[in-house]
Amino acid sequence: MKYNKSKPIFSSYQKNSNLFDEIFDENENVRPTYKKILELYSDHSIQDFASLNEKAKASFFNQGITFQVYSDKKAQEKIFPFDLFPRIIEAKEWDTIEKGVIQRSKALNLFLWDVYHDKNIIKEGIVPIDLINTSANYLHQMEGFDPPGGIYNHISGTDLIKHSDGKYYVLEDNIRCPSGVSYVICNRNALKRALFGVFNHYEIHTVTDYAENLLEMLESVKPKGVDSPNCVVITPGVYNSAYYEHCYLAKSSGIELVEGRDLFVENDFVYMKTINGPEKVDVIYRRIDDLFIDPLEFRKDSVLGVPGLFAAYKRGNVTLVNAPGTGVADDKAIYTYMPQIIKYYLNEEPILNNVHTYHCSKPEDLKYILENVDKLVIKPVDEAGGYGISIGNRLTKEEIEKVKKAIKENPRKYIAQPIMSLSVHATYIDETSSFEQRHVDLRTYTLLGQDKEFVLKGGLTRVALQKGNLIVNSSQGGGSKDTWVLKK
Amino acid sequence: MLARVANDLFWMGRYIERAEHTARYLNVNYFSSLDAPNKLSQSRTFVLNSMYALVDNRVENTSELKENEVLYDIALNPEKTYSIIKCIKSARENANSSRDLISTEFYESINKFYHFVISYPKETFVKNGLFDFTTTVTEHTAILRAKIRGTILHDEVYALIMLGMNIERATQITRIIKTKFDDAERATGGYTNPFKNSYEWTTLLKCAESYDMMRRFYRKTPTQLITLEFLLLNPNCPRSVTNSLNQSYKHISQLDSLKLHNINSSSFLIGKMRSEYEFKTIEEVQKNVREFIEDTLNKLIKISIKLEEEYFNY
Amino acid sequence: MSLHYRIKYKSKNTYENPVSEAYWQFLVTPENNETQEVLYSNFRTTVDARIENSINGYNFETTRIHCKKPFDKICFEAEFRLHKKDINPFGFSPIFNNLLDYNLTENHSFKVEFDNFLKHTELTKLPENIKTIHKFNKEFTVFENLNNLNNWVYNYLQFKIGVTKVNTLLKEIVVSKQGVCQDFSHLFCAISRENNIPARYVSGYLHQGNGYFGDSQMHAWVEAFLPNIGWIGFDPTNNILVNHNHIKVCHGKDYNDCPPIKGIIYASGKNETTHSVEVSQQQ
Incomplete structure (x- = not known):
């Protein structure tokens, strides 16, 4: 009955039964979590929605919550598209996610400590040495160094998807400079402004407590001998695509936003140049990649960094968040060992699923892979950025033979994973002025400090706005949704 | 506060103020010249060159001045450093780099302003948009002023923006007066004895949005003497140089009260200039207007350089 | 028996155009270890610059120099005195299996x-x-x-x-x-x-x-x-x-892990560097 009532808005909603729809179950009934909101939304017509959508877009634009797109030498400002239909996650479901991402972050932290100290996990043959020493993100300079509080990956962004079996799988752990958290808060604000009426029907966890937890975490990893640490955020500058986020983080935590040229090092301490002279800096949340933080130690041509910063760090006079060298633990090859890594350090079973990985170097896996190329994604282990990936069901017969040949020639070079099907969510599409199914994923944000752990109860639901597209990245035309975590 | 950010805030204040004066100057001069009582004041090229003069771009051969070009250059030409569009772009860039210190509300206003200016169609502007464009620019600057006053903490951030605004205001008012006198010199061949007509003084006062107040204060038609007195020396006229100096002094004291008596500080320079203005009479100014105006501009430049050395050097 | 050495390291850099700001990191100070001990070290430059001792990423001692005043020529001179044990290169225990x-x-x-x-x-x-x-x-x-x-x-x-x-x-x-x-x-x-x-x-x-x-x-x-x-x-x-x-x-x-000198120079144009080292033994 209720489904009929919601017809004006969902009248042209087409359901592909092969996909897991977060709102409608396989019998086309509205899932219990979404019943109320659909009922409320049914008061709106599609025109109402179109106009709210326009207003929300204008609000993002006016607030300058934008990123730059460069084409034909001209910079254009674009908003990160935002969808007015929220994604809702039940308390119980969230509980698993939260425990799972904390478990992963902790395990990765212990893994990093081990890799930069005794390397036991490698000596015991659980993770192959090649994965470490061939990684461009492994920093020899970090060997034997104890980061303050013993923390490497203070901030982790974990990318999860819901597969057609209705279970969450982790796709990637981002522990260098995961971005996007500011959009979580912006999305919530925008949705509150547009559809305030629906909020009092759901008990939703707030997302505005991220900043205070971030600051608490930063303070918890202060250098030895500092009472009340001076924390800053360092940004590459106003032209960086994530500059809005850097501002947001500094502003909401009440700390200074600096650029490399605002800082200098003297006697291995870091200072910022203020109108009243130098002021010591103790903790730096850096949004600059490892190789750019200090031109005297890493890339000489970096103008973003601070000469001498790394020496100050190694002397223990300043803390860098995240620690340099964390990148070694977030590449594809390490990902495939996550279940073993969790087991090794925590003696626990992984709470969240990894996407199963077949190693072409193992004979039994190889046999399966060669027989099932059309059902698998084949990835080279050492390429980054999506290069060289073959998606089995999109290949022609000849292409499949080519892939098989390449694997047989160099089995060590490839891994294979089942083709994951991202769940779909009702998303308002401008072009057709209607709701349509679009693939979504979820990025969660975890903070690890000394005696501190925190997961933002929300996260960024990213939407692939192009029909059928599985890539949710913002540079590839992705949007996002407000993500509600229910209190009960 | 970071020295670099302080510099950006100061300049943001200056750019906002500059955009406003440029816009008003265009507006007032253009429209008042249309029905001006004497021939010269009505002359297109004379008015256009006066506009160029304000932005330091006076040309010698006025016969080549084209109205479309002059108006476009000063308002919307992104290639010209003096254009209004460039000022607003720079102000917004400065706001971007200090975004973590200013209020969301203020940022939103300056961002809207920026989008208004950059998306204003050139064709509309040169065809019939001059009034609309310049009026909207001055309205936007008024909104910005209100947001600065009403939503930003009145601490050093506020002090720096206001310092920039007031120093720029003193500079712009002086420049507007200078431009008018230069115009007069060209028209009559003498600097000390310019326009006899009250019409020009009315225009000048309107460029500084001070005409009504001046009428209320003196209760007579404007002459050179009272116009200069009002715009330069009247402490209660919100646009006067004296007022701007008083404001600047207040804000620099807020920034660093300990340095007031250090003769090598910018607060000392501002304080000194302010005191000189406070006890200056219009008769003294009248003895040599050009010298007084040049001296004022030089002192303002020195203050700016000192501020840079003292606070913005990073 | 122990030997005393005096080491002089000199480097001269000339620049086509004036340099407005520059950083250098020198990795030239002898380490202290079982066989050698640094007794004296001194670092000088011809320009007005800050000289600091620090470490590099591998914890070896470095000297860092930061110059903020414009210059087109700069000389560095380091002097070290140390004593060194007279070691027998074959002095390790000769049991090999x-x-x-x-x-x-x-x-x-x-x-x-x-x-x-x-x-x-x-x-x-x-x-x-x-x-x-x-x-x-x-x-x-x-x-x-x-x-x-x-x-x-x-x-x-x-x-x-x-x-x-x-x-x-x-x-x-x-x-x-x-x-x-x-x-x-x-x-x-x-x-x-x-x-x-x-x-x-x-x-x-x-x-x-x-x-x-x-x-x-x-x-x-x-x-x-x-x-x-x-x-x-x-x-x-x-x-x-x-x-x-x-x-x-x-x-x-x-x-690449051991370059004696690393510099970040804010200037345009070519530059030239010459080094010299002098090691002398003292009684």
Whole structure:
């Protein structure tokens, strides 16, 4: 009955039964979590929605919550598209996610400590040495160094998807400079402004407590001998695509936003140049990649960094968040060992699923892979950025033979994973002025400090706005949704 | 506060103020010249060159001045450093780099302003948009002023923006007066004895949005003497140089009260200039207007350089 | 007996256009270790600049200089005095058990432990066709093999200044068969690593009183890891074991971990650098 009532808005909603729809179950009934909101939304017509959508877009634009797109030498400002239909996650479901991402972050932290100290996990043959020493993100300079509080990956962004079996799988752990958290808060604000009426029907966890937890975490990893640490955020500058986020983080935590040229090092301490002279800096949340933080130690041509910063760090006079060298633990090859890594350090079973990985170097896996190329994604282990990936069901017969040949020639070079099907969510599409199914994923944000752990109860639901597209990245035309975590 | 950010805030204040004066100057001069009582004041090229003069771009051969070009250059030409569009772009860039210190509300206003200016169609502007464009620019600057006053903490951030605004205001008012006198010199061949007509003084006062107040204060038609007195020396006229100096002094004291008596500080320079203005009479100014105006501009430049050395050097 | 040395390191940099700001990091201070102790160190420049002692990413002592005033010429001068133990290069305990030693180097934990100094870097990579140019003979001890390698490299390359640069790759060096101490050391490291013996590049000074090769600049040699014994220095440029004439500054995977000077210069145009080193022995 209720489904009929919601017809004006969902009248042209087409359901592909092969996909897991977060709102409608396989019998086309509205899932219990979404019943109320659909009922409320049914008061709106599609025109109402179109106009709210326009207003929300204008609000993002006016607030300058934008990123730059460069084409034909001209910079254009674009908003990160935002969808007015929220994604809702039940308390119980969230509980698993939260425990799972904390478990992963902790395990990765212990893994990093081990890799930069005794390397036991490698000596015991659980993770192959090649994965470490061939990684461009492994920093020899970090060997034997104890980061303050013993923390490497203070901030982790974990990318999860819901597969057609209705279970969450982790796709990637981002522990260098995961971005996007500011959009979580912006999305919530925008949705509150547009559809305030629906909020009092759901008990939703707030997302505005991220900043205070971030600051608490930063303070918890202060250098030895500092009472009340001076924390800053360092940004590459106003032209960086994530500059809005850097501002947001500094502003909401009440700390200074600096650029490399605002800082200098003297006697291995870091200072910022203020109108009243130098002021010591103790903790730096850096949004600059490892190789750019200090031109005297890493890339000489970096103008973003601070000469001498790394020496100050190694002397223990300043803390860098995240620690340099964390990148070694977030590449594809390490990902495939996550279940073993969790087991090794925590003696626990992984709470969240990894996407199963077949190693072409193992004979039994190889046999399966060669027989099932059309059902698998084949990835080279050492390429980054999506290069060289073959998606089995999109290949022609000849292409499949080519892939098989390449694997047989160099089995060590490839891994294979089942083709994951991202769940779909009702998303308002401008072009057709209607709701349509679009693939979504979820990025969660975890903070690890000394005696501190925190997961933002929300996260960024990213939407692939192009029909059928599985890539949710913002540079590839992705949007996002407000993500509600229910209190009960 | 970071020295670099302080510099950006100061300049943001200056750019906002500059955009406003440029816009008003265009507006007032253009429209008042249309029905001006004497021939010269009505002359297109004379008015256009006066506009160029304000932005330091006076040309010698006025016969080549084209109205479309002059108006476009000063308002919307992104290639010209003096254009209004460039000022607003720079102000917004400065706001971007200090975004973590200013209020969301203020940022939103300056961002809207920026989008208004950059998306204003050139064709509309040169065809019939001059009034609309310049009026909207001055309205936007008024909104910005209100947001600065009403939503930003009145601490050093506020002090720096206001310092920039007031120093720029003193500079712009002086420049507007200078431009008018230069115009007069060209028209009559003498600097000390310019326009006899009250019409020009009315225009000048309107460029500084001070005409009504001046009428209320003196209760007579404007002459050179009272116009200069009002715009330069009247402490209660919100646009006067004296007022701007008083404001600047207040804000620099807020920034660093300990340095007031250090003769090598910018607060000392501002304080000194302010005191000189406070006890200056219009008769003294009248003895040599050009010298007084040049001296004022030089002192303002020195203050700016000192501020840079003292606070913005990073 | 202990020996006293005085070392003078000089560097002169001239710039085509004035430099507005610059940073330098010098990695020229001798390390303190079992065989050497720095008694005095002093660093001077010709411009008004801040001089600080610090460390690099591998914890070796550095001197950092920051100059904020414009200049077009700058000279640096470092002076060190140290004493050095007169060591017997063969003074380590001479018990070798070939089988055990070679087994140990095959051990997985050993490989992980010494991975940094077993893995090839860009500068210590042997071209595919000559990977086996010099194979160790397991009939001999590890030490004997390394000693032979020292001798082999010494004979294989001809010492010649000006043919190679600090970033010349081995594939070019094995063709020209000429080079300086860096090249000798890189080739030694490459072959030693190829034979599973950890080897590290060492940067330092050589007291040249005895007619050794080197130049009036900094010297380079190699330390290789002997199972059950430790790191032992080999100087393939002179075909000797490292002795009391070698004053160590630092070590790394290759030259890139040990450049004596690194600079970040805010200026345009060309620049020229000259170095000189003087090591003298004192009574």
